Amino acid sequence: MSKRVNQFFFPSINKKFLIRAFLVALASYVLFGHIVTPFIIRGSSMEPTYRNGSINFCLKLRYILSKPKRFDVVAIHFSGKRWLLKRVVALEGEEIEFRQGKLIINGKMIDEPYIKYPCNWDLPLRRVEKGCIYVVGDNRTMPIGEHLFGQTKIEMVIGSPLW
Amino acid sequence: MVKTRYLIIIFLILLLGIFLFKYIKSGEEKKVKKAFKLLSNYVEKKPDEDLFSSMNRIKNISRLFLEPCVFKIEEDPLYCFSGHFTRDEIGGYALRGRSYFLELSLEFDDFKIEFPDRETAHVLLRGRLTGKSKIGENIEEVRQLLCILKKVENNWLFQHFEVNEILKK
Numbered sequence: 404m405s406k407r408v409n410q411f412f413f414p415s416i417n418k419k420f421l422i423r424a425f426l427v428a429l430a431s432y433v434l435f436g437h438i439v440t441p442f443i444i445r446g447s448s449m450e451p452t453y454r455n456g457s458i459n460f461c462l463k464l465r466y467i468l469s470k471p472k473r474f475d476v477v478a479i480h481f482s483g484k485r486w487l488l489k490r491v492v493a494l495e496g497e498e499i500e501f502r503q504g505k506l507i508i509n510g511k512m513i514d515e516p517y518i519k520y521p522c523n524w525d526l527p528l529r530r531v532e533k534g535c536i537y538v539v540g541d542n543r544t545m546p547i548g549e550h551l552f553g554q555t556k557i558e559m560v561i562g563s564p565l566w
Numbered sequence: 567m568v569k570t571r572y573l574i575i576i577f578l579i580l581l582l583g584i585f586l587f588k589y590i591k592s593g594e595e596k597k598v599k600k601a602f603k604l605l606s607n608y609v610e611k612k613p614d615e616d617l618f619s620s621m622n623r624i625k626n627i628s629r630l631f632l633e634p635c636v637f638k639i640e641e642d643p644l645y646c647f648s649g650h651f652t653r654d655e656i657g658g659y660a661l662r663g664r665s666y667f668l669e670l671s672l673e674f675d676d677f678k679i680e681f682p683d684r685e686t687a688h689v690l691l692r693g694r695l696t697g698k699s700k701i702g703e704n705i706e707e708v709r710q711l712l713c714i715l716k717k718v719e720n721n722w723l724f725q726h727f728e729v730n731e732i733l734k735k
Contacts, residue, residue, distance in 0.1 A: 417570055418573055421574070421577060482678075482710035549573070552733060555732055
């Protein structure tokens, strides 16, 4: 047993070990760098759905063959290495407005079961441009001017959280 | 046994090569970040700043830019500032901009730097402008910026400054 433990923590540096180490490093780089990238959530704009300080993984292949749909939570490239986590509420060509905190798309009120805190936003009618989606956070308790939301190009979407 | 030794040597050489490449790259990245640090230092304004310090800072700010430098700040709710500008023009705008404020601070963070060639750096970063105007208004603005810098005589100078609007309300 002690020989196996010893071999586990202090393996022999032979050809097999080097090949294994290289393959593990390569697989980790591909998996965690380009497929499921870990991230920490900073900020409360998506509470209570995603809490400040929680950890998740961004599935980067999520929108390789499809476009984001309404109510999808997406990661958007913001600046440098920072992403924004927001929820899609309107798609390209749709008209969006907020009246007393209620989401209205193309004149119809949309139910948002993920909104747990009260909201009193008023946002005049606007149309989502071609090639764009409209994203908003789930936590709308702050004044509308303090919440970072709006329309963004679909190509800025990196992926979506794994859970 | 001999083959294993050669494999280890090749592996170590590869590793050394990667470290050297990263070291050289990080050296240039530090120089690029230094250009932003200098800009941040020169833009900074404290309430007790005298005229001589102010003029010195303006002169230093304009020296950080190439001629002409392209600015592309469009569709911003606060201001619009686009075009090709000379160093003197940039200095003039910087003087006017700073004179509006009692206190001013410009910070850059969250850098993502790429070198398409040895003398060009593409930088995606976050800029935060905070300050207090002479009429008592507090400002705090955060923008994502796309900057292009060129290496001239071992100094990285700004050639292109663009506000990258990610979310448009």
